[in-house]
Amino acid sequence: MSAEQRMRRDMSIVDEIQLVSVRIEGQLIGLPITSVRDVFSITSMTPVPKADRAVAGLVNLRGHIVTILDLGYLLNSRRTERQSEQEPMAVGVEWLGEVFGLVVDEIGDVLSLSGDSSEPMPANMGTNWARFTRRVHKLERELMIEIDLHALLETMSLQAA
């Protein structure tokens, strides 16, 4: 293996990222697998009256109280009410030592993607999109948005405070 090849391989390792694909309001979204703790279904949720609309409620996850956030609101101000024929799914993410659940409509595969298939967000997206997303991955059939969880959760707490 030539030095150049080795370098390219190393580069690609560095650049390769594993994303958990989820679907929210039809949009394919990727969450970095490193920040995803688990996936669970929401059985009974306690709403938090007067809280920010993005806070869907609190659930008891194996004896721990987890705050459920609605990604749809965070990103887009949800347009459609969630369908409730089945128990909603949530992705558990850890941020600054606290666990949050992000409600999603559908959970897909874990995708390994490399940086060369991605592009920065097009400029004409909404401000929230620009703030919370890292880049867009061009998959074969559609586009997947890679979320910057840190920016997302941090911005939210700023808004809250």
Added chain:
Amino acid sequence: MDDLLKDFVVETSEHLDIVDAELVRFERDPNNSATLALIFRLVHTIKGTCGFLGLPRLEHLAHAGEDVISGFRDGKPVTAPAVTMILKTIDRIKGIIAELERSGSEPEGDDEDLVQALRALANEPAGAPALAAAPPPTATIESKGNLSFQILERPLREDEVTLDELERAFRDAPGPEMPSFVEPAPVAPPPPPAPVAEAPKEAPRKEKKAAPKVEAKAEPEASEAQASNENSVSKQSVRVAVGTLDRLMTMVSELVLTRNQLLEIARQRDDADFKSPLQRLSHITAELQDGVMQTRMQPIGSAWTKLSRVVRDLSEELGKKIELIQSGAETEIDRQLLEMIKDPLLHMVRNAADHGLEMPDERVAAGKPAHGTIHLRAAQESGYIIVEVSDDGRGIDVDRVKAKALRNGLSTEADIARMSDEQILRFVMEPGFSTAAAVTNISGRGVGLDVVRSHVEQVGGIVDLRSRAGRGLTVTIKLPLTLAIASALIVEAAGQRFAIPQISVAELVRTQESGEVRIETLNGQATLRLRQRLLPVVDVADVLNLPRQGGSLATGNQADDRLVVVCHVGGHRFGIIVDSILHTEEIVVKPISSKLRHMSVYSGATILGDGSVILILEPAGVARSVMENGTRETAAQSEAELAAELMASAERSLLLLFRAGGANLKAIPLAFIGRLEEFEHAKIEDTGGRAVVQYQGRLMPILGYQPQAGFDLEARQPVLVFHQQDREIGMAVDEIVDVVEVSIQIDTSHATPGTVGATIIDGKAVEIVDVSDLVAPEGQEKPAADEQVDVMVIESSEFFRALFAPLLQNAGYRIAVLPSLQAARAAIARQKPSVIVMDLDQPGDEGFSFVRELAEDGTSPPVIGLVSRAGPRLIEKGKVAGLYDLVGKFDRQGLMSSVGDVLGGYSTTQWGAAA
């Protein structure tokens, strides 16, 4: 920082705290050689450890300090400047330690100034006659002969005393009973794993430990570790990281939750197999919880040690003579709470010394002793920790507070006129009063008292002020025992459940449109007319923008019958309207998510027994939404007045108050008790381990009887006699106190095993004893789930279940008791009751629609409805729904005769005989 150093920092800080307190005592009482010996030993240990760890700066300082102290021990006069000098040295040492803790190494610097001054002190010629008379430390050593006296092993430097000398110093006077100083104790334990770190731990513990003495010079080359090994003694306590304890506490909290869940399930299933192991589990969990909480407890005195130093410094600075008296220093308090009240305590003591106490000449002029007294008191009282700081100074001038409050616009003239002094005093804890201007205006009191208050309220505590003009001020802090577990009232509003911390709940009130207690609107704001006073009230559903449940509250409940939780927070009383009050539960308070922390209406969240998550309301936060609307409650009412009014207003029930097995008052509704008797102890016999007495020609068993020890057989044993179906059963009590008429409605507290709840009578908590086992006929098992019964009771409140079941059982009915309509629906088909007695005090129309449902069925038994108060409208409504009868919950006779009517009256005669 390596572990060794970390340990050293912790140990040394502890040592220093002790030295601080001891020195202050020593200064007051220089002839107390016990104190002196202790100080000497502590400083010496610090010095030795420093040298051992290679901390030259510290060692140097401690050494110089030790010289001065040893001078005192040799009979030099103890002068205030010398003590100040030593305190200064200790402060410097503290500074270095703090730096050491932060950076892991001694800070650069020079202490020559202090060392020189100390040397000068040490070299002063001894011999002031007054103190030369101080006895050599003979008595000390004899009395403290079993104190461990321990030094680290290492090569000596030139300027140090050898251990031999030191030992001689201690043994100056004959101490024949102390051979352990000379030869190693035979019980030297095996070497501990981290021997070096162990060594300094021994000194501060004043337990009885015979420390084997190691000859310093005997093996100068001996490895340090080995030397320490020999020094170590058997451990009676273990040092545990705080984190470990916190984790344990978390796990216990989870266990409590799981236990609650199990209890909830068992309550619904009513499965006898579960009961006894579950009770045991419950018991063990409670003990475990106690045990773990115990490990987190620290005597409050550990926060007080610093205060004596503070007072000493202040008295010097201010030129006042101040004595600090401590009582209850051993009172234990959760260390987390302790941390949080340290600052408020310091504040209060400073305040008392600085502003509260007068100058000596002023005091003498006022006819008080020249030296002022600050009294620190701590005690555990009825589930709370009470900490009090009182001084005998000038107190707070109420008139000045009034003037200031008016000027600051905190209140109006008219309002103030109606306030009690206590309420006016509370103004000094308002933030507006802590400004610099306030210092001069109200003799400087109140500085930072708002800070004290906010600190204390943050941990769920309460601050109270009591001032006697010219005679002093007392600040009382009431704290919960622990932060992690709290008792809470579970309420429901707009279909959602919330928890309200019990500590802030004063009473529960049911309002009625036309009754004495009713809600009226004033300028668009709801107020509650309670005992002829107006109280701001707020509807939880409004505060939280909860959607109202449409329709179901069509009649009745919506407008007139509301439940109000009256809260008392920070001197404000206000009501929170809820739809229903479910029960009380011990909840484990979990912090709320960082995303919700800005919301002041919630203080946390918890998981209930049934596994659901609920939010904990913060009454103060909810109150703010009331107060912002400008309706500040100003009615001046002392707690006693309130309690009296409370008793006068609510529905009444006769309770017998007695004491049994403890100082606490217990109560049993008089209705259950057949007779009160006294038997001579001689007449009480023991048959097969059971105490019995001849009573009305039969043998009556006496429960809870403690045989008296031999003498005084003439003494009489008070016994409560209960009637069972056809026989009597006695219950021995220590003392029958009184019969009082109280409202059972005010009972809001949780039931513990053996009790059905608690109530407050004359300001004292009284447990209401569960007598259902006593009065229910023995041997009559609860009918199995599919057996036919006479009466089915559907009642959601545990208190009333415990009240009704024995009544009906005692009357000879076979009964089934069910907690909910859901459970009843299934059971009716199986158990075919002849009559149903059901609670109609339910949110919404559920109860009445259930009655309608049964009435339409045609084959169902008649239903007797139970309500708190049977008003004409309700009776009308009940008739329409198809009720057989409607009876007040406290109308025992009414209930019994109504049930008797349905069942053909055969049992009423039986009841009559039994009662």
